[in-house]
Amino acid sequence: MTPDSPLLVAQITDTHLFAECDRQWKGISTTRTLLAVLDRLQQIQPPPDLLLLTGDLSQDETPESYQRLISLIAPLGIPAYWIPGNHDNIPVMAEILNQPPISPEKSWMLGNWQFVLLSSVEAGCDGGRLSPDSLQWLDSQLQQTGDRFVTIALHHHPLAIDCEIMDGMMLHNADEFFAIVDRYPQIKIVLCGHIHQEFHQQRDGVSYLGTPSTCIQLLPKSHPIVLDTIGPGFRLLELAIDGTWETKIERVATEPATT
Secondary structure, eight states, rough: OOTTOOOEEEOOOOOOSSSSOOOEEEEEEHHHHHHHHHHHHHTTSOOOOOHHHHHOOOOSSOOHHHHHHHHHGGGGGGOEEEEOOOOSOOOHHHSSSSSSTTEOOOOOEEEEEEEEEEOOOOOOOOOOOOHHHHHHHHHHHTTTTTEEEEEOOOOOOOSSOOHHHHHHTOOOOOOHHHHHTTTTTTTTEEEOOOSSSSSEEEETTTTEEEEESOOBBOTTSSSSSSBBSSSOOEEEEEEOTTSEEEEEEEEOOOOOOOO
């Protein structure tokens, strides 16, 4: 990366790993599908400047599942940052996901962009909620960004996606989140995971982006939830120094999931 070149950011989400590498979820090996995604990611040149891991990284909440994640991510050599999802074990994550190239930092600057990561996990719930402390911390971080552009990431989607079941598990206090976001025009992007599908919607000048899982996919706007036959994927973001940006979804071919 040169001072004037865009940042290249990769987002990987909802890996749902197990302690056992051959264990399946919904008829697929989540380790195998993640390996296919990472193989595609390694083909991208120049490589991404950073990697965002946006929750539900484990399915069984075991230390071994997070160690497996490290073993798969580390060979990329890309600085990686993470947030938890509703399937994760936060104390175990904090203990294990803190060694290079994986960082526990939740706010940092790179180029002309500020990145802020939020935990939206509410104990005992599949839906999300930002705690009063998290909201206050977000506001304090945004007050310090100056003229830098901002990307925020959290696991749960703050905007409805027209899927009754998933929208029952969205960010439940999104209005409190929006009340802060609306005060800072330097915010350009809000990323989420959780929904296992591609999503893009504008709200008051901010783009809200949902990203496919590295394992099973959900058919958009399905009632009830239907597994999609489209392949797993990840998101690439190209962030320019003037605040403009582009994004695309990369997908890989794998065996379809089964119910």
